[in-house]
Amino acid sequence: MKEIKDLPISYVINTHTHDDHYLGNSFYNEIGVDIVGSNEFENETKLEKTRMQMNILEDAYSGTKQVFPNILVENKTISIDAKEINIESVNKKAHTKSDLLIYIPEFSTIFVGDLVFNERIPSIRDGNLKNWIEALDKIKSMDVKYIIGGHGKIVDKSSIDATYKYLTQLVDKISLALENGIDIADTVNNVSMKDFKDFKMYGSLHRQNVEIAYRMLEWSSE
Numbered sequence: 512m513k514e515i516k517d518l519p520i521s522y523v524i525n526t527h528t529h530d531d532h533y534l535g536n537s538f539y540n541e542i543g544v545d546i547v548g549s550n551e552f553e554n555e556t557k558l559e560k561t562r563m564q565m566n567i568l569e570d571a572y573s574g575t576k577q578v579f580p581n582i583l584v585e586n587k588t589i590s591i592d593a594k595e596i597n598i599e600s601v602n603k604k605a606h607t608k609s610d611l612l613i614y615i616p617e618f619s620t621i622f623v624g625d626l627v628f629n630e631r632i633p634s635i636r637d638g639n640l641k642n643w644i645e646a647l648d649k650i651k652s653m654d655v656k657y658i659i660g661g662h663g664k665i666v667d668k669s670s671i672d673a674t675y676k677y678l679t680q681l682v683d684k685i686s687l688a689l690e691n692g693i694d695i696a697d698t699v700n701n702v703s704m705k706d707f708k709d710f711k712m713y714g715s716l717h718r719q720n721v722e723i724a725y726r727m728l729e730w731s732s733e
């Protein structure tokens with residue numbers, strides 16, 4: 512980060528409780544930076560190894576300790592360099608139960624964590640589709656210039672479009688399968704999304720998402 516711009520670091524804000532978004536905390540904690548995160552961190556257990564650490568070689572994370580935020584919030588406004596930073600909890604399970612929106616009015620910018628992925632398929636395993644789409648509707652209605660998601664390089668307002676389209680299509684296609692009495696195995700085998708085939712993680716995540724979404728929507732439509 513220093514190579515991009517050598518500025519002091521006032522706070523680190525963890526947008527949610529997924530380890531690819533907080534495993535860097537130990538570095539900032541050691542240099543005395545306050546780390547802000549959702550109250551939901553209180554319900555997280557510190558595992559010996561996180562999900563990501565189980566999937567990579569130990570050498571790749573030597574020196575990385577699991578450090579949770581030291582300031583837990585639901586809603587909070589902080590001030591950095593006389594600019595207001597509004598931190599607001601989504602307050603219901605959307606991408607996870609712990610999603611935070613970080614809005615900086617002066618820069619017309621909102622950081623939305625993994626509520627928005629672009630150029631990559633979202634992972635829905637810890638989420639709720641209906642609430643997630645609702646959260647995206649709320650973000651879309653905001654008068655902001657930049658929406659910065661958790662993955663992907665697009666940062667203007669269109670950054671939200673791919674995730675929105677993927678989630679709404681997933682709901683539509685699976686609702687239709689449920690209405691037509693198609694079972695889960697056939698649905699997993701048949702619900703493809705051609706617009707997203709070239710997105711990162713399509714091969715490894717899409718089928719899993721269809722299966723999770725089927726169970727989620729089957730349960731909620733009963």
Ligand SMILES: [Zn+2]
Nearest residue numbers: 527529606625
């Ligand atoms: Zn995530």
